Amino acid sequence: xxxxxxxxxxxxxxxxxxxxxxxxxxxxxxxxxxxxxxxxxxxxxxxxxxxxxxxxxxxxxxxxxxxxxxxxxxxxxxxxxxxxxxxxxxxxxxxxxxxxxxxxxxxxxxxxxxxxxxxxxxxxxxxxxxxxxxxxxxxxxxxxxxxxxxxxxxxxxxxxxxxxxxxxxxxxxxxxxxxxxxxxxxxxxxxxxxxxxxxxxxxxxxxxxxxxxxxxxxxxxxxxxxxxxxxxxxxxxxxxxxxxxxxxxxxxxxxxxxxxxxxxxxxxxxxxxxxxxxxxxxxxxxx
Amino acid sequence: xxxxxxxxxxxxxxxxxxxxxxxxxxxxxxxxxxxxxxxxxxxxxxxxxxxxxxxxxxxxxxxxxxxxxxxxxxxxxxxxxxxxxxxxxxxxxxxxxxxxxxxxxxxxxxxxxxxxxxxxxxxxxxxxxxxxxxxxxxxxxxxxxxxxxxxxxxxxxxxxxxxxxxxxxxxxxxxxxxxxxxxxxxxxxxxxxxxxxxxxxxxxxxxxxxxxxxxxxxxxxxxxxxxxxxxxxxxxxxxxxxxxxxxxxxxxxxxxxxxxxxxxxxxxx
Numbered sequence: 001x002x003x004x005x006x007x008x009x010x011x012x013x014x015x016x017x018x019x020x021x022x023x024x025x026x027x028x029x030x031x032x033x034x035x036x037x038x039x040x041x042x043x044x045x046x047x048x049x050x051x052x053x054x055x056x057x058x059x060x061x062x063x064x065x066x067x068x069x070x071x072x073x074x075x076x077x078x079x080x081x082x083x084x085x086x087x088x089x090x091x092x093x094x095x096x097x098x099x100x101x102x103x104x105x106x107x108x109x110x111x112x113x114x115x116x117x118x119x120x121x122x123x124x125x126x127x128x129x130x131x132x133x134x135x136x137x138x139x140x141x142x143x144x145x146x147x148x149x150x151x152x153x154x155x156x157x158x159x160x161x162x163x164x165x166x167x168x169x170x171x172x173x174x175x176x177x178x179x180x181x182x183x184x185x186x187x188x189x190x191x192x193x194x195x196x197x198x199x200x201x202x203x204x205x206x207x208x209x210x211x212x213x214x215x216x217x218x219x220x221x222x223x224x225x226x227x228x229x230x231x232x233x234x235x236x237x238x239x240x241x242x243x244x245x246x247x248x249x250x251x252x253x254x255x256x257x258x259x260x261x262x263x264x265x266x267x268x269x270x271x272x273x274x275x276x277x278x279x280x281x282x283x284x285x286x287x
Numbered sequence: 288x289x290x291x292x293x294x295x296x297x298x299x300x301x302x303x304x305x306x307x308x309x310x311x312x313x314x315x316x317x318x319x320x321x322x323x324x325x326x327x328x329x330x331x332x333x334x335x336x337x338x339x340x341x342x343x344x345x346x347x348x349x350x351x352x353x354x355x356x357x358x359x360x361x362x363x364x365x366x367x368x369x370x371x372x373x374x375x376x377x378x379x380x381x382x383x384x385x386x387x388x389x390x391x392x393x394x395x396x397x398x399x400x401x402x403x404x405x406x407x408x409x410x411x412x413x414x415x416x417x418x419x420x421x422x423x424x425x426x427x428x429x430x431x432x433x434x435x436x437x438x439x440x441x442x443x444x445x446x447x448x449x450x451x452x453x454x455x456x457x458x459x460x461x462x463x464x465x466x467x468x469x470x471x472x473x474x475x476x477x478x479x480x481x482x483x484x485x486x487x488x489x490x491x492x493x494x495x496x497x498x499x500x501x502x503x504x505x506x507x508x509x510x511x512x513x514x515x516x517x518x519x520x521x522x523x524x525x526x527x528x529x530x531x532x533x534x535x536x537x538x539x540x541x542x543x544x545x546x547x548x549x550x551x552x553x554x555x556x
């Protein structure tokens with residue numbers, strides 16, 4: 001009887017301990033979340049308050065520097081228009097980025113399979129990155145008009161390169177011995193790529209993806225700035241010409257939010273696409 | 288060896304040099320000849336960097352020799368890969384595959400449908416002490432378990448020859464002893480033909496029917512020594528006089544070669 005009781009006691013204490021651990025784990029996750037989110041919020045608030053005070057005390061004209069509160073209120077009034085333009089920009093960004101991904105994967109795989117192609121293409125790819133977008137974007141409009149195509153091309157041009165480099169380096173991260181192992185199993189170059197090189201490259205791919213997606217938004221806006229019917233770029237250009245600095249800045253704020261959202265989205269996609277990478281990292285950090 | 292048994296593996300005056308460029312050649316393997324009988328366990332020891340791995344790659348068909356021949360069951364096997372399964376020192380379990388997916392890799396690469404390959408690999412899990420870990424990821428396993436999973440991936444391919452390149456080199460000494468005992472057990476049950484590269488003389492003697500000592504680079508066979516100890520062997524045998532005698536013989540020869548290799552590395556030759 002007494003042993004049964006003591007067993008129950010032990011079980012109870014164990015349950016309590018497990019509950020305690022769970023709670024402490026949850027509160028730890030909570031703390032981590034806030035320690036990630038709080039510092040940027042605090043900094044933004046401080047900068048905004050300082051800015052507001054600066055504009056108030058110096059009496060700068062809003063055409064020169066509007067206060068943050070003015071940017072917010074004026075931006076809110078124009079919200080439907082801004083959202084319409086944002087939607088157009090988002091479309092250009094995503095279509096351009098999709099195009100960029102297709103090109104980058106195609107190039108990277110071709111380069112991985114062929115050393116002569118690598119030697120032949122790499123200098124051209126690097127050269128493509130030295131083209132000043134400011135010079136090429138207007139030409140794109142002359143060549144391809146005001147439609148989607150020139151913008152997709154500009155977004156592609158500014159985003160494909162980091163992805164190609166990320167992929168090529170990722171493929172080469174594959175362990176040489178792993179390739180030997182695959183060959184000993186009878187794999188040819190194609191299977192070696194599929195079973196070893198491709199999965200090895202995925203973590204680097206997602207890193208490159210994060211870098212590129214932020215360029216993509218800027219690229220889309222730049223392409224629109226030069227000439228478009230809709231989009232945050234052309235909206236900024238028009239408001240600038242009307243001396244509506246507040247609305248330009250409101251559009252800038254929306255751009256920033258859009259970029260951050262897309263950036264965070266890449267983490268989500270990574271976690272769904274390669275859950276093992278995330279788990280492995282967490283495991284390593286825990287040790 | 289008796290002439291009536293056909294050797295499973297025959298290395299016949301194997302010879303390999305690498306072109307270092309500029310007309311300079313480096314001879315890595317000078318002249319290696321030895322046989323391995325079917326079902327025999329042979330250990331190969333030699334100084335670091337002596338060309339053991341090159342020899343392995345040639346047997347596995349990953350590299351071609353500059354001269355000489357490799358015969359498997361009497362047929363030349365140069366450049367052919369289907370006879371041997373290869374287990375490298377690193378476990379090389381892919382982090383993006385679960386243990387059962389890793390174990391089935393060789394079968395999948397060989398063209399077996401994914402499901403069938405995984406089912407076949409899963410059958411061996413209990414024997415390899417991995418039951419219940421089919422869907423775990425490699426980084427969730429201990430070092431010993433990972434090595435067993437790597438060996439499972441090797442044997443499930445059903446090749447005639449197992450090439451084990453320092454499979455336990457990265458394990459702590461206790462785990463290593465456990466693994467040696469376990470390997471001895473499964474080897475005895477399955478009558479595999481196995482060649483083991485190791486730096487550990489005790490391990491070489493404990494597991495093998497025969498120990499081959501290679502010279503410093505360029506590698507040739509310095510000593511080909513039978514280990515006539517009864518099986519199954521237990522840990523206590525490692526202190527028996529017969530065992531110690533063999534061990535001492537090997538230590539002496541190996542250290543002589545190691546010194547030569549060391550001198551080579553320091554450029555004293």
